[in-house]
Amino acid sequence: MSNSSPSFMQQLESRVQEVNSLLCIGLDPHPQDLKTFAESPNCSRQTDNPAEIALQFCQNLVQATLPYAVCYKPNAAFFEALGEAGHIALKQIIADIQNHKVPVLLDCKRGDIGSTATAYAQAAYSELGADAVTLSPLMGWDSVAPFVTDAYDGKGAFLLCKTSNPGSNDFLALKLLSVAADDQLQEETLYQQIARLVGHEWNSKTSNGNNNLGLVVGATDAVALANARKAAGDKVWILAPGVGAQGGDLVTACKAGLNSQGTGLLVPVSRGISRAADPAKAAEELRDAMRTAIQECAKEKDTAATSATALQAYQKEFIEFALEEGVLKFGSFVLKSGRTSPYFFNAGLFCSGKSLHQLGLAYASAIMDSPEITTTDPTTNKKTVNFDVLFGPAYKGISLGAVVGSALYAKYGISVGFAYNRKEAKDHGEGGVLVGAELKSQRILVVDDVITAGTAIRESHGMLSKIEGATMMGVVIALDRAEKRSLDDPVSAVQAVARDLKLPVVSIVNLPQLQTFLKSDTANYGAEILQSVSDYRAQYGVSD
Numbered sequence: 197m198s199n200s201s202p203s204f205m206q207q208l209e210s211r212v213q214e215v216n217s218l219l220c221i222g223l224d225p226h227p228q229d230l231k232t233f234a235e236s237p238n239c240s241r242q243t244d245n246p247a248e249i250a251l252q253f254c255q256n257l258v259q260a261t262l263p264y265a266v267c268y269k270p271n272a273a274f275f276e277a278l279g280e281a282g283h284i285a286l287k288q289i290i291a292d293i294q295n296h297k298v299p300v301l302l303d304c305k306r307g308d309i310g311s312t313a314t315a316y317a318q319a320a321y322s323e324l325g326a327d328a329v330t331l332s333p334l335m336g337w338d339s340v341a342p343f344v345t346d347a348y349d350g351k352g353a354f355l356l357c358k359t360s361n362p363g364s365n366d367f368l369a370l371k372l373l374s375v376a377a378d379d380q381l382q383e384e385t386l387y388q389q390i391a392r393l394v395g396h397e398w399n400s401k402t403s404n405g406n407n408n409l410g411l412v413v414g415a416t417d418a419v420a421l422a423n424a425r426k427a428a429g430d431k432v433w434i435l436a437p438g439v440g441a442q443g444g445d446l447v448t449a450c451k452a453g454l455n456s457q458g459t460g461l462l463v464p465v466s467r468g469i470s471r472a473a474d475p476a477k478a479a480e481e482l483r484d485a486m487r488t489a490i491q492e493c494a495k496e497k498d499t500a501a502t503s504a505t506a507l508q509a510y511q512k513e514f515i516e517f518a519l520e521e522g523v524l525k526f527g528s529f530v531l532k533s534g535r536t537s538p539y540f541f542n543a544g545l546f547c548s549g550k551s552l553h554q555l556g557l558a559y560a561s562a563i564m565d566s567p568e569i570t571t572t573d574p575t576t577n578k579k580t581v582n583f584d585v586l587f588g589p590a591y592k593g594i595s596l597g598a599v600v601g602s603a604l605y606a607k608y609g610i611s612v613g614f615a616y617n618r619k620e621a622k623d624h625g626e627g628g629v630l631v632g633a634e635l636k637s638q639r640i641l642v643v644d645d646v647i648t649a650g651t652a653i654r655e656s657h658g659m660l661s662k663i664e665g666a667t668m669m670g671v672v673i674a675l676d677r678a679e680k681r682s683l684d685d686p687v688s689a690v691q692a693v694a695r696d697l698k699l700p701v702v703s704i705v706n707l708p709q710l711q712t713f714l715k716s717d718t719a720n721y722g723a724e725i726l727q728s729v730s731d732y733r734a735q736y737g738v739s740d
């Protein structure tokens with residue numbers, strides 16, 4: 197493929213726009229289907245040759261489903277089983293489909309050492325003319341690379357991640373230990389590791405760093421689909437087989453596997469269409485169900501976004517008193533990152549009895565408002581907190597932990613322990629670096645003001661994980677700036693901590709809520725401040 201030709205993934209994107217569908221039609225000429233087809237009036241060829249019948253079976257399906265298909269997925273097995281004539285039929289159907297300017301994904305699930313993989317790639321791309329293939333990644337990068345090198349610039353490869361069959365749990369769902377960013381051991385399934393590796397490492401090694409790798413995750417396991425999407429990120433295309441004959445639910449699969457833009461998912465259906473009384477109608481219905489699922493996802497996202505930016509009374513009060521105390525300022529501030537920010541937050545200026553009291557109450561409200569760190573009894577509606585001890589990392593966290601603990605008791609009657617660390621170990625008395633409540637076998641919530649690089653929180657996590665039976669339950673902070681760490685790294689410091697430590701990070705307010713506050717009171721704060729905060733968020737803010 198020349199540099200100017202669109203890659204397979206780009207062709208998918210254009211075709212999704214063109215037909216407003218996510219449907220991939222599987223072309224699987226099962227022997228029993230060929231027998232029925234040969235005897236039906238739909239088969240016009242007078243032949244006993246199963247390969248010729250298979251070709252016409254597929255051609256008829258293509259003809260009937262073209263307006264709904266993003267791409268076609270012939271499975272090599274059914275053609276290979278028909279010998280040399282099957283090979284010719286497969287090559288023919290691939291060319292026929294491409295004549296309609298629709299891409300072809302050959303389902304051949306190859307996986308071998310590099311030199312053999314090179315021959316497989318040649319067979320799939322040069323000999324058969326496929327635009328993309330399915331592969332097993334279990335022999336590693338060198339078994340995948342020959343399919344996505346510059347020699348095959350733009351060809352796509354979908355790697356088996358969590359397949360649709362029940363046996364996929366035998367290996368792909370096994371839990372493995374790996375080392376996370378904070379050097380802690382983390383547990384992850386094999387399929388999540390495949391998804392993460394493809395999304396965050398392998399894709400950038402494909403021809404022109406073009407994102408030429410996708411994943412195969414069965415529509416039969418919505419949890420795995422959602423986990424794989426989360427691990428791989430938004431850019432990776434997921435092929436989700438299993439709708440129809442294998443029992444996967446289309447709408448559930450779409451909701452679990454779509455990316456945040458409502459795309460990135462390809463749903464292949466083979467028998468569910470080929471065995472339908474009217475394949476064209478079946479394809480149209482599937483396409484329509486996908487459109488509905490996409491719309492529902494967008495609506496759910498909007499509702500979530502609206503409630504995420506809506507302001508609770510305690511949040512509005514918090515912003516107001518932070519402004520009164522000079523903790524929050526609007527203007528032009530050059531941050532450590534070099535960015536010029538239209539606002540600045542300095543929690544060190546909460547330095548009066550009154551403001552510390554109010555600050556404690558705001559943290560306590562944020563904690564009680566968070567379903568991630570509280571539990572509500574469904575019968576009494578009474579809330580309890582999911583931690584026993586507040587831990588404030590030195591230095592700022594020490595005073596914060598104290599005022600939050602006191603406010604939780606004063607406002608909600610909830611008394612939890614309080615502990616903190618010293619930066620310098622004491623060499624007299626009880627010694628050590630930890631002070632305050634017992635942490636052994638306790639559930640701990642870490643309190644801090646903001647997360648900039650996340651170092652203090654990661655250090656706390658490291659420290660607490662060495663204490664027998666101690667479990668860190670989450671983090672609560674005052675302000676989440678919700679901005680990308682860098683333009684190449686589209687997650688915020690808070691999202692990175694939550695992702696790496698697999699913990700909820702709750703904030704009293706975040707950047708989108710600050711924007712909501714300004715929108716609600718332009719009379720007081722002026723349209724200019726709102727504009728500069730909105731521009732800053734548009735440039736540096738994280739998407740979610």
Ligand SMILES: O=c1ccn([C@@H]2O[C@H](COP(=O)(O)O)[C@@H](O)[C@H]2O)c(=O)[nH]1
Binds near residue numbers: 412414440442464
């Ligand atoms: O995990 C996987 C990977 C591939 N397949 C293939 O997809 C089709 C599914 O056919 P249906 O008739 O729609 O069930 C078939 O070619 C499989 O080999 C899969 O099902 N699951």
